[in-house]
Amino acid sequence: xxxxxxxxxxxxxxxxxxxxxxxxxxxxxxxxxxxxxxxxxxxxxxxxxxxxxxxxxxxxxxxxxxxxxxxxxxxxxxxxxxxxxxxxxxxxxxxxxxxxxxxxxxxxxxxxxxxxxxxxxxxxxxxxxxxxxxxxxxxxxxxxxxxxxxxxxxxxxxxxxxxxxxxxxxxxxxxxxxxxxxxxxxxxxxxxxxxxxxxxxxxxxxxxxxxxxxxxxxxxxxxxxxxxxxxxxxxxxxxxxxxxxxxxxxxxxxxxxxxxxxxxxxxxxxx
Amino acid sequence: xxxxxxxxxxxxxxxxxxxxxxxxxxxxxxxxxxxxxxxxxxxxxxxxxxxxxxxxxxxxxxxxxxxxxxxxxxxxxxxxxxxxxxxxxxxxxxxxxxxxxxxxxxxxxxxxxxxxxxxxxxxxxxxxxxxxxxxxxxxxxxxxxxxxxxxxxxxxxxxxxxxxxxxxxxxxxxxxxxxxxxxxxxxxxxxxxxxxx
Numbered sequence: 001x002x003x004x005x006x007x008x009x010x011x012x013x014x015x016x017x018x019x020x021x022x023x024x025x026x027x028x029x030x031x032x033x034x035x036x037x038x039x040x041x042x043x044x045x046x047x048x049x050x051x052x053x054x055x056x057x058x059x060x061x062x063x064x065x066x067x068x069x070x071x072x073x074x075x076x077x078x079x080x081x082x083x084x085x086x087x088x089x090x091x092x093x094x095x096x097x098x099x100x101x102x103x104x105x106x107x108x109x110x111x112x113x114x115x116x117x118x119x120x121x122x123x124x125x126x127x128x129x130x131x132x133x134x135x136x137x138x139x140x141x142x143x144x145x146x147x148x149x150x151x152x153x154x155x156x157x158x159x160x161x162x163x164x165x166x167x168x169x170x171x172x173x174x175x176x177x178x179x180x181x182x183x184x185x186x187x188x189x190x191x192x193x194x195x196x197x198x199x200x201x202x203x204x205x206x207x208x209x210x211x212x213x214x215x216x217x218x219x220x221x222x223x224x225x226x227x228x229x230x231x232x233x234x235x236x237x238x239x240x241x242x243x244x245x246x247x248x249x250x251x252x253x254x255x256x257x258x259x260x261x262x263x264x265x266x267x268x269x270x271x
Numbered sequence: 272x273x274x275x276x277x278x279x280x281x282x283x284x285x286x287x288x289x290x291x292x293x294x295x296x297x298x299x300x301x302x303x304x305x306x307x308x309x310x311x312x313x314x315x316x317x318x319x320x321x322x323x324x325x326x327x328x329x330x331x332x333x334x335x336x337x338x339x340x341x342x343x344x345x346x347x348x349x350x351x352x353x354x355x356x357x358x359x360x361x362x363x364x365x366x367x368x369x370x371x372x373x374x375x376x377x378x379x380x381x382x383x384x385x386x387x388x389x390x391x392x393x394x395x396x397x398x399x400x401x402x403x404x405x406x407x408x409x410x411x412x413x414x415x416x417x418x419x420x421x422x423x424x425x426x427x428x429x430x431x432x433x434x435x436x437x438x439x440x441x442x443x444x445x446x447x448x449x450x451x452x453x454x455x456x457x458x459x460x461x462x463x464x465x466x467x468x
Contacts, residue, residue, distance in 0.1 A: 039336075042336055043332075043335065043336035046336065046337050046338065046339045046365075047336075047337070048333060048336070048337045048369045049336070050331060050332070050333045050336065050369075050371070051331050051332050051333070051336075053329055053330070053331030053332070054329075054331045054333065054371040054372070056333075056369075056371070061371050063371060064329075067329045067331075070329065071326070071327055071329055071372050074326040074327070075323060075326035075327045075373075076326075077323075077327075077373070079327075079372065079373040081371065081373075082371060082372050082373060085371055144322060144325070144326045145325050145326055146326070146328075146329045149329035149330055149349065150330060150348050150349045155329070155330060155331070155349065156349075158331075158332060159330060159332050159345055159349060162332040162335050162336045162345070163332075163335070163344070163345065165336065166335055166336060166338070166341055166343075166344075167341055167357060168335070168344045168345065168357075169344075172345075172346070172347040175296065175300060175347070178296065179293060179296075182289045182292065182293060185289065186285070186286075186289045
């Protein structure tokens with residue numbers, strides 16, 4: 001171990017913090033894996049649990065808000081149960097924020113490995129993601145078909161899990177994932193941060209979410225950008241309180257060398 | 272992390288690698304993935320016109336997951352289909368009740384649903400080529416009784432009685448293998464019939 005200057009020798013808990021980050025990541029990976037196993041097991045046992053496109057627990061069904069919007073726009077007919085399921089998905093997103101992306105989405109562990117560009121400024125990303133959402137919904141209207149649902153990596157992986165449980169082929173899922181991975185690699189962007197229409201939709205909705213948000217304690221924080229470098233969404237906690245893209249993965253807490261990141265259970269609304 | 276701020280640089284080789292890989296993968300998939308002889312047969316509740324079904328289905332896979340006979344599969348574009356290879360449909364309509372999007376609708380008379388029509392390939396059928404096999408006939412006698420056999424034990428399908436459940440495909444002893452021209456070794460296949468509604 002190197003000899004530190006006396007001013008910085010007070011706290012150097014780097015080893016412990018790294019262990020904490022890995023613990024959260026392990027818990028999140030276990031949650032994702034458990035959800036996938038649940039989907040496959042429900043297909044094996046012929047139980048109506050469904051997938052992340054539309055998830056059922058007993059009589060209650062929650063559906064992906066983007067998928068519901070696409071279906072309603074594509075079929076031009078109003079199905080009350082489907083709209084209710086979409087509203088429930090919207091409500092869950094307001095309550096939990098983008099926690100789905102960090103805790104349940106399997107794409108998190110497949111994409112997002114080597115983004116070759118720095119994070120785009122937040123405002124520019126809002127416009128780009130708005131354009132992506134508008135393109136997805138516009139394609140649904142134009143072709144009378146929820147086209148993105150076919151390509152959607154979440155849907156594709158869930159279809160693969162269902163096929164694995166029911167005895168089908170997982171080759172189509174792997175094919176779609178390969179195509180999307182090469183798209184991500186070619187664009188040089190991170191899929192989850194910049195390109196994913198589902199993530200963009202959840203980001204816009206979770207602007208209303210007040211719960212479980214990381215905040216930098218201004219007394220301890222020095223803007224070293226360690227949190228921003230670890231954050232999959234590129235959020236710089238020392239500068240911004242705009243946390244609608246936060247996926248509640250708590251990587252920032254493990255990354256901070258000064259223990260400055262505090263998780264606020266109920267955050268005050270800014271602006 | 273060292274290339275965090277590096278601008279995106281793509282060489283022509285990168286570009287060719289990605290798009291060449293995608294194109295080669297697509298060509299290989301279209302050759303290698305077995306295509307059915309006839310258009311895909313939709314699940315029993317798909318009584319809407321084909322365009323409405325496609326507009327309402329987001330491929331969530333619930334119908335595939337709940338089917339107690341494993342009769343349903345999803346194709347590459349996430350649409351569910353029934354081909355009889357993995358199981359056959361007894362019109363229990365559990366998939367219809369599981370469908371969250373309204374793509375599958377409960378028919379007025381569920382047990383009278385006509386899913387498809389079974390078509391026997393006389394060049395593949397053991398009873399037609401040689402003699403002796405009565406698997407599909409003996410299965411169908413217990414169900415719709417739509418398959419009749421003549422004095423030489425060769426099977427015929429009654430188009431009025433057949434409801435396309437796929438049991439004959441399921442029991443056909445010909446191996447379900449991919450061949451170059453036929454794509455499935457089964458001697459009987461399900462042919463989708465257009466719905467009028």
